[in-house]
Amino acid sequence: MKLLERINAFVQLGDFLSQFSRAEISQKEGVAYNDLFFDGFQHQIKLASEHNGWFTKENILYAIEGWASSLTEKHLSEWLTPYESAFAKAYTSKTIAVIMAGNIPLVGFHDFLSVLITAHQVIVKQSSNDKHLLPFLAKYLEYIHPDLKGKITFTEDKLPPHDAVIATGSDNTARYFEYYFGKKPNIIRKNRNSVAVLTGNETPEQLEALAEDIFRYYGLGCRNVSKLYVPKDYNFDGFFNAIYAWKDIINQAKYANNYDYNKAVYLMSLFDLLENGFLMLKEDASFGSPIATLFYERYESLEILYKTLEDHKDNIQCIVGETLDIETIAFGQTQNPQLHDYADGVDTIAFLLKK
Incomplete structure (x- = not known):
């Protein structure tokens, strides 16, 4: 052919x-x-x-x-x-x-x-x-x-x-x-996991779109956002309001079981949590958060954060954000990759066309 x-x-x-x-x-x-x-x-x-x-x-x-x-x-x-x-x-x-x-x-x-x-x-x-x-x-x-x-x-x-x-x-x-x-x-x-960088200037519509990046496929994909980077003084109220449309996800039995189990583990371990009944936010330096949990980390400046992201690029599939000085994906688009968006950044076609 x-x-x-x-x-x-x-x-x-x-x-x-x-x-x-x-x-x-x-x-x-x-x-x-x-x-x-x-x-x-x-x-x-x-x-x-x-x-x-x-x-x-x-x-x-x-x-x-x-x-x-x-x-x-x-x-x-x-x-x-x-x-x-x-x-x-x-x-x-x-x-x-x-x-x-x-x-x-x-x-x-x-x-x-x-x-x-x-x-x-x-x-x-x-x-x-x-x-x-x-x-x-x-x-x-x-x-x-x-x-x-x-x-x-x-x-x-x-x-x-x-x-x-x-x-x-x-x-x-x-x-x-x-x-x-x-x-x-x-x-x-x-x-690999995906992260989102928030500046505090996001619109409600952008945060609503971010919810798609977090919850689509129950967070099981490498392109799902599993961690947020937020400014030092970030207030999560607007974020929680924006993601409320996904509240019914807790009615999925497998998701609910993970939510209940991880919440019990965190509480017994005396971790500080922010939660709204269907998603838990835990401050953590790791990238891969459990189902029904989203890790977050506060940053002092974007310049320092850019270096952190570069140092950990082998752990990151996508970075979600806008008006940043690094390559990002728009809010709500992580699960809509283009054909040239190769997993782990490895060009599959070039690999296959080698003699």
């Missing part, structure tokens, strides 16, 4: 996914193979939500909406244009093993897309937490472009022979990955 054919395959997949949104699930005219796949994908969404209590229908559809908006000819072409010279050079098609995390729905799709768009074969080892959606979408792609048949393999067992590895996991699993795959070309991703 030529590059334009591969792009077209994913554009058609985007058209298919565009039928599934939080606002409405409805068939559209002209979408290929709807008669074979539309009802089946609804069933896979149902299975995914039943299998994993964190994968609510709303969050699954939110993830699907994101990919539907990304898989357009415009976005795919803009993403790949900087690599035109590399695509033009001869390179050998390889077999890439992709070991996926399972913390949020379709979290490994970008790696899957990257391998296939660069004309390699992919072996996918999924997390048991997220095993229903991607195999179904892979089958759809094979119908769209039969040349993809034989280029996509899913396995739950030991990985078959492969040439390179892309693996995502925790700091602990990364050590395992490095031990087993260190001699092959690899991308091995570890724990």
Whole structure:
């Protein structure tokens, strides 16, 4: 398959996914193979939500909406244009093993897309937490472009022979990955978290948008904000007022169980907490806060904070904020990455296009 054919395959997949949104699930005219796949994908969404209590229908559809908006000819072409010279050079098609995390729905799709768009074969080892959606979408792609048949393999067992590895996991699993795959070309991703820098000048609308960065997917993603940096004299009242719209999150049983457990641990340990009945704020220098908890740290000056963030850049996936002298993401946008927003800042396409 030529590059334009591969792009077209994913554009058609985007058209298919565009039928599934939080606002409405409805068939559209002209979408290929709807008669074979539309009802089946609804069933896979149902299975995914039943299998994993964190994968609510709303969050699954939110993830699907994101990919539907990304898989357009415009976005795919803009993403790949900087690599035109590399695509033009001869390179050998390889077999890439992709070991996926399972913390949020379709979290490994970008790696899957990257391998296939660069004309390699992919072996996918999924997390048991997220095993229903991607195999179904892979089958759809094979119908769209039969040349993809034989280029996509899913396995739950030991990985078959492969040439390179892309693996995502925790700091602990990364050590395992490095031990087993260190001699092959690899991308091995570890724990990262996202932070927000507040100055005290944020509007209520900006803080409301920040709540999306905190609570979407229950805070389980590496792009979720798990820590706030605030001025020394910051008053949290405005923040708590702005996030109140998410109060019903406490009605989700798994979230509520984590809230109750972590609150009990903190209180028994005599930690000072700020809390509003569905989120706890704890002053802590760490980056990865537990579910239903948000860490915060006060800063003396932005200049000192910038140095702190630079010193810890390997722990940080995204920085949320506005009107700062560092690269940031706008409030409310952490879970809407662009195709060129590579996890851990490692350019997956460049890695895959190496000879």
